[in-house]
Amino acid sequence: MxxxxxxxxxxxxxxxxxxxxxxxxxxxxxxxxxxxxxxxxxxxxxxxxxxxxxxxVGMENFADVLSDPTWLGAFGRTLVFSSAVAFLALTAALFLAVQADRNIRGSNAFKTLLIWPYAVAPAVAAVLWLFMFHPQIGIFGRMLNAAGIAWDYKLNGDQAMLLVIVASAWKQVSYNFIFFLAGLQSIPKAVLEAAAIDGASPRYRFWTIIFPLLSPTAFFLLVVNLVYAFFDTFGVIHSLTQGGPGKATETLIYRVYTDGVVNLNLGSSAAQSVILMILVVGLTVVQFRYVERRVHY
Amino acid sequence: MNRRIFGLATAGLATTNLATPALAQSTPVELQFWHGLPQPLGGLLEAIATRFNESQARYRIPASFRGSYPETMVAAIAGFRASTAPHIVQMFEVGTGTMMAAGRAVKPLHELLAETGVRIDFDDYLPAVKGYYSLADGRMMSMPFNASTAIMFYNKDAFRRAGLNPDQAPTTWAQLRQAATRLKAAGHEMPFTTAWPTWCQVEQVSAIHNMPLATLDNGFGGLGAELAINNPLLNRHLTTLVEMGREGTFRWGGRDGAGDALFANGSAAIIHASSGARARFVREVPGGVANIGAAMLPYYDDVAGAPLNSIIGGASFWALNRGPNATRSAEENRGIAEFFAFLAQPSVAAGWHTETGFLPVTKTAFEQVRASGFYTQNPGADTPIQQLLRGGGQTTGNTRGIRLGGFVEIRVIMQEEMERALQGGQTPQQALASAVTRGNVVLRNFERSNRA
Known part of the structure; x- marks a missing residue:
C-alpha cells in the first residue's frame, strides 16, 4: 500500500x-x-x-408450436402489426420534429407537450383510447356510429387491428420525436444555408441533405420501434382487445402470455419465448452487422 | 419462527403452563386468503372474513384481492410453485377441473374435515352446488361459496317504451327474438346482449336442453372427455344469434363479464348474465331495482324434455398446501376448517345471498330468507334458485356441471370462434367444428400432463 x-x-x-x-x-x-x-x-x-x-419431451414443444396454424397466423400478424406501428410512429415523429425544428413561436411548449405521451404507461394509454373509441361508451366510437359508420372493434377484426396499431404508435411517437429533433439540431446550419443560397427548395433540401444525415438516427429508431412493437405492446393489446375478436389482434408476445399465464401451458409458452429470443438476437445482428455499416454517418 | 423463539423464551423463564394458552391467544395464527372478486362484491366478502376474525381469537384471516378469477388462479399456482401458496384460494368454477387434478397441491375438503373433526352438513347444500365440487362418490373437494347461475335481466323502462309488458318476460327463444325485434323497431339500439358468452350461450343452453357439452358426463367421468358441442341444437342456437346480430337485435358485448357494463349503464334492454351481477345492476342501472326485471333463461320449446335446470357458476374455496414439498400444520388446517364452517352458517350464507344476488347455497339459508319476506319485497331475487330446480331438480349427466381440464383455454377458444362467426367470417357450423377440434387438443394435452 x-x-x-x-x-x-x-x-x-x-x-x-x-x-x-x-x-x-x-x-x-x-x-x-x-x-x-x-x-x-x-x-x-x-x-x-x-x-x-x-x-x-425434447423438441416436441417447438414442433407443436411451429406446426400450429394459429401460431403461424400470429407470426404473420405480428410482422404486419410491427411494421405498421414502426412506420406510423416514425413518419409521424419525423413530421412533427421537422415542424418543431423551425423557428416558430412557442416551439418550446410544443416540444414539451409532444414528449408527454411517453410518460403514459401502455395500459393507461390503452384505457384512454378505449374511452375514446369504445363503440358504446367512447366519444368517437359513438360519433362514428352516429355518422353511419358501423364501428365496433369488439367484433370487427380489421377495426380492432387498426385501433391497436394507432394506440401503440401514438405511445412511441414522443420517443422518436426526441431523437429526430436532436438529430435535426445536429445537422450543420451552414450546409443548409449554402444549399438555400444555391436555390434548393425546402423539399429538395429535406430529401437530399436532412434525410440522409438523419439516416443513422432513423435506422436506430427503426430497430427500437420494431422491438417495441414486438415486446412492449402487450399492455395496449391486453387492455383494448385481449387479442380478439377471434384472433385478429393476437401477436406473438400476447400469445406467449395467453398460453403461459391464462392457459398454464408452460412448455409451449417457454418454447415460444425461446423462438422470440432467437428473433431478437437475429434482429440485433442485422442491426449491427448489416444496417450500421451501410448507413451514412 | 416466532413460535420457536416464543418456546425458547418460555422455557428459559420457566413460566408455568397455565400462562401459555393466554399468551398464545394474543398472537393468532394467520391464514392467507386470496380472492378474485372486484368491488362491490370483494368488499362484502372481506367483511365476512372480518366477522370471522372478530368471532374468535385463535385465527386471523386477512382476505386479499388478487385480481380477476383467472389472475387469482395463476397467482395461487405461482405461489404454490414458490412454496408461498395461500392457505385458502377462491377458484372460479371453470378452474375446478384443473384443481381436481392437482394432486398434492390441494388439500381435499373431505380430508381436511376428517382430520380436524370439524363438521359441515353438506346434505343441506343445494344439489347443483354440491355436485359441482364433489367427487363422483360424493366426497367434497372444495368449499362452495359464491355460487351463481345465469339468468335473464331486462330493463322494464325499455320494455314499456317499446309497448311490451314489463311484467311479462320472454320465456322461449322465439319470444325473446320477437321482443328484441319490437325493441329494435321502437328505436332501441341494443335490444339484447350477453355477458359470459360461452357460459350463457353454450354451456347453459346445452344444459337446459339436456345436451352434452362434452362426453363422459361433461368430463365428470374422467380425463378422456371430448367436446360434443358440434350438434344440431347449438348450430341452431348460434345461427339464431348470428341472424339476430345481422338484424341488429343482438349485439356482442365482449368476452367474459364485459357485457355486464352494457346493461348496467342502461344501453342494453335484455341481457343474459350471472345472477351475481344483481348487486351491481341494482346500484347502477338507471331507475334502480324497480326498473330491473329478472327471469329464467329462455329455451327452445320444441326440444323434447326442455327446459331442465341450468348449471352453476361462481367460485368455491380451495385449501392449498404451501408448496410442492411442504404441508400445513394441524393448527393451520383447523383454522381453515373452522373458517369454512363459519361460512356454512345459515346467517352468513343468507346474508351473502340477499346482499349480492348469488345463490343461497344451503336449503336452510334459502328457507330463512324466504321466511323473512325478502322475495316478496324483491321480486325476481329467487329466480336463480327456481331455475336451478327447473325440470324437477334432478340433475342429469348433462346438467350436473362441467369438469374439463384446461377449460379456461377452451372457453377462450369458443369465444374466438363465436366472434368469427358473428363477424361473418365463418358459418356457425364451421365455428362449432373448429371449436371442437381446437378444444380437443387442449383436453388431450391436459390428459397427458395430468396422467397419474
Whole structure:
C-alpha cells in the first residue's frame, strides 16, 4: 500500500479486473442468463400447471408450436402489426420534429407537450383510447356510429387491428420525436444555408441533405420501434382487445402470455419465448452487422 | 419462527403452563386468503372474513384481492410453485377441473374435515352446488361459496317504451327474438346482449336442453372427455344469434363479464348474465331495482324434455398446501376448517345471498330468507334458485356441471370462434367444428400432463 503503483501494474493481474466486472456479471447472470436458461429448460418439458408432474419431451414443444396454424397466423400478424406501428410512429415523429425544428413561436411548449405521451404507461394509454373509441361508451366510437359508420372493434377484426396499431404508435411517437429533433439540431446550419443560397427548395433540401444525415438516427429508431412493437405492446393489446375478436389482434408476445399465464401451458409458452429470443438476437445482428455499416454517418 | 423463539423464551423463564394458552391467544395464527372478486362484491366478502376474525381469537384471516378469477388462479399456482401458496384460494368454477387434478397441491375438503373433526352438513347444500365440487362418490373437494347461475335481466323502462309488458318476460327463444325485434323497431339500439358468452350461450343452453357439452358426463367421468358441442341444437342456437346480430337485435358485448357494463349503464334492454351481477345492476342501472326485471333463461320449446335446470357458476374455496414439498400444520388446517364452517352458517350464507344476488347455497339459508319476506319485497331475487330446480331438480349427466381440464383455454377458444362467426367470417357450423377440434387438443394435452 505504501508503494505508489504505476497504472499499468494495477491492471496486470487478473483478480482486480474480475472484481470490477463482478457486479455487472452478477446482474447479467442473475437477471438475464438465469431466467433465459430457465425458459430454455422449460421449453423442453411438458408439465402440469402446479409443476408436480414433469416429462422431458425434447423438441416436441417447438414442433407443436411451429406446426400450429394459429401460431403461424400470429407470426404473420405480428410482422404486419410491427411494421405498421414502426412506420406510423416514425413518419409521424419525423413530421412533427421537422415542424418543431423551425423557428416558430412557442416551439418550446410544443416540444414539451409532444414528449408527454411517453410518460403514459401502455395500459393507461390503452384505457384512454378505449374511452375514446369504445363503440358504446367512447366519444368517437359513438360519433362514428352516429355518422353511419358501423364501428365496433369488439367484433370487427380489421377495426380492432387498426385501433391497436394507432394506440401503440401514438405511445412511441414522443420517443422518436426526441431523437429526430436532436438529430435535426445536429445537422450543420451552414450546409443548409449554402444549399438555400444555391436555390434548393425546402423539399429538395429535406430529401437530399436532412434525410440522409438523419439516416443513422432513423435506422436506430427503426430497430427500437420494431422491438417495441414486438415486446412492449402487450399492455395496449391486453387492455383494448385481449387479442380478439377471434384472433385478429393476437401477436406473438400476447400469445406467449395467453398460453403461459391464462392457459398454464408452460412448455409451449417457454418454447415460444425461446423462438422470440432467437428473433431478437437475429434482429440485433442485422442491426449491427448489416444496417450500421451501410448507413451514412 | 416466532413460535420457536416464543418456546425458547418460555422455557428459559420457566413460566408455568397455565400462562401459555393466554399468551398464545394474543398472537393468532394467520391464514392467507386470496380472492378474485372486484368491488362491490370483494368488499362484502372481506367483511365476512372480518366477522370471522372478530368471532374468535385463535385465527386471523386477512382476505386479499388478487385480481380477476383467472389472475387469482395463476397467482395461487405461482405461489404454490414458490412454496408461498395461500392457505385458502377462491377458484372460479371453470378452474375446478384443473384443481381436481392437482394432486398434492390441494388439500381435499373431505380430508381436511376428517382430520380436524370439524363438521359441515353438506346434505343441506343445494344439489347443483354440491355436485359441482364433489367427487363422483360424493366426497367434497372444495368449499362452495359464491355460487351463481345465469339468468335473464331486462330493463322494464325499455320494455314499456317499446309497448311490451314489463311484467311479462320472454320465456322461449322465439319470444325473446320477437321482443328484441319490437325493441329494435321502437328505436332501441341494443335490444339484447350477453355477458359470459360461452357460459350463457353454450354451456347453459346445452344444459337446459339436456345436451352434452362434452362426453363422459361433461368430463365428470374422467380425463378422456371430448367436446360434443358440434350438434344440431347449438348450430341452431348460434345461427339464431348470428341472424339476430345481422338484424341488429343482438349485439356482442365482449368476452367474459364485459357485457355486464352494457346493461348496467342502461344501453342494453335484455341481457343474459350471472345472477351475481344483481348487486351491481341494482346500484347502477338507471331507475334502480324497480326498473330491473329478472327471469329464467329462455329455451327452445320444441326440444323434447326442455327446459331442465341450468348449471352453476361462481367460485368455491380451495385449501392449498404451501408448496410442492411442504404441508400445513394441524393448527393451520383447523383454522381453515373452522373458517369454512363459519361460512356454512345459515346467517352468513343468507346474508351473502340477499346482499349480492348469488345463490343461497344451503336449503336452510334459502328457507330463512324466504321466511323473512325478502322475495316478496324483491321480486325476481329467487329466480336463480327456481331455475336451478327447473325440470324437477334432478340433475342429469348433462346438467350436473362441467369438469374439463384446461377449460379456461377452451372457453377462450369458443369465444374466438363465436366472434368469427358473428363477424361473418365463418358459418356457425364451421365455428362449432373448429371449436371442437381446437378444444380437443387442449383436453388431450391436459390428459397427458395430468396422467397419474
Amino acid at each position: 505504501s508503494r505508489a503503483a504505476p497504472a499499468s501494474f494495477l491492471f496486470r493481474g487478473t483478480a482486480l479486473p474480475w472484481l470490477l466486472l463482478l457486479p455487472q456479471l452478477v446482474i447479467t447472470g442473475l437477471f438475464f442468463f438465469w431466467p433465459a436458461g430457465q425458459a430454455v429448460w422449460q421449453s423442453l418439458l411438458r408439465e402440469d400447471a402446479f409443476g408436480l408432474r414433469s416429462e422431458f
